[in-house]
Amino acid sequence: MASLHQRSIVVDGLVISNFTRPVFEDMRAGGLTAANCTCSIWEGFEPTMRNVARWLRFFDENSDILTQVHDTSDILKAKEDGKVGIILGWQNTSGYGDVIDYVPLFAKLGVRVAQLTYNTANLVGSGCYESVDRGLTDYGHDLIAAMNASGVLVDLSHVARDTARDAIFASKKPVAYTHCAPAGLKNHPRNKSDEELKLIASKEGFVGVTMFPAFLARGKESTVDDYIEAVEYTIKLVGEERVGLGTDLTQDQPPAFFDWINRDKGDGRKLVDFGEALELGGYCRSSEFPNITAAMERRGWSEERIQRVLGKNWVQFLRDVWGA
Secondary structure, three states, X not given: OOOXXXXXXXXXXXXXXXXXXXXXXXXXHOOOOEEEEEOOOOOOHHHHHHHXXXXXXXXXXXXXXXXXXXXXXXXXXXXXXXXXXXXXXXXXXXXXOOOOOHHHHHHHHOEEEEEOOOOOOOOOOXXXXXXXXXXXXXXXXXXXXXXXXXXXXXXXXOEOHHHHHHHHHHOOOOOEEEEEOEOOOOOOOOOEXXXXXXXXXXXXXXXEEOOOHHHOOOHXXXXXXXXXXXHHHHHHHHOHXXXXXXXXXXXXXXXXXXXXXXXXXXXXXXXXXXXXXXXXXXXXXXXXXXXXXXXXXXXXXXXXXXXXXXXXXXXXXXXXXXXX
């Protein structure tokens, strides 16, 4: 009989690994059904388009183990076929620049998730490391309307508090923190307060909990069990049906990558010094995903809760946002 992990739909709300054939093989070995994979952060339109083109080549070259996700039926088909479904996502809206018509363009190419800001300010609003949070701009309101119309999920994980609050109320469709941790367990600028988590859930939004050690209570000492503690804390706040996983895994990324993402616009001021290990005890590669399920079982969770958090919740939420 297949294990609970093998039987389950497993969705990771954020992966930002150094994507190669071995990483894709690890994702399949770990039982991943689908993942939101970052293909733009600081890049503008042209380099982002190149990144998307690169992913289209990935799909062609790795069609035996990968499939692109455009709607939730593709996630279910990936599970049926034993492949990994890839959702193309951005961690910033710089790829759109100031051209609203780029939203449906990229949506047709498969970009179905876009975070409004990445850590600092842009045309849309403020990020969580910006010294002054000025809230959502008028252009930001227009961009969210275009994202709603094109079925693109609004992600608020790295967005500053007031800008995120504005976005929650501005969006006509539910929004998400695809990868965040609760500030109630560790006070950190990237973490979300109990109030913020409750607000997004009250508007039918979603919370993907990250395992990045710097954001967890025990920092570099954190293990998969500490991660599940953070997931359970979030469930108690917002309800079992509003929570999933968003690991923020950075498998095989070189040191230069972390310097790039941690500077404003990629080469500006240093934003934060984590001072922590980048890998969680018990989960350093996608192939180790069953360790997360095992930690849920050790916590005494029911099979229904485990399957919800592993992926069922994500599928239902994405269906509500994408319309299919």
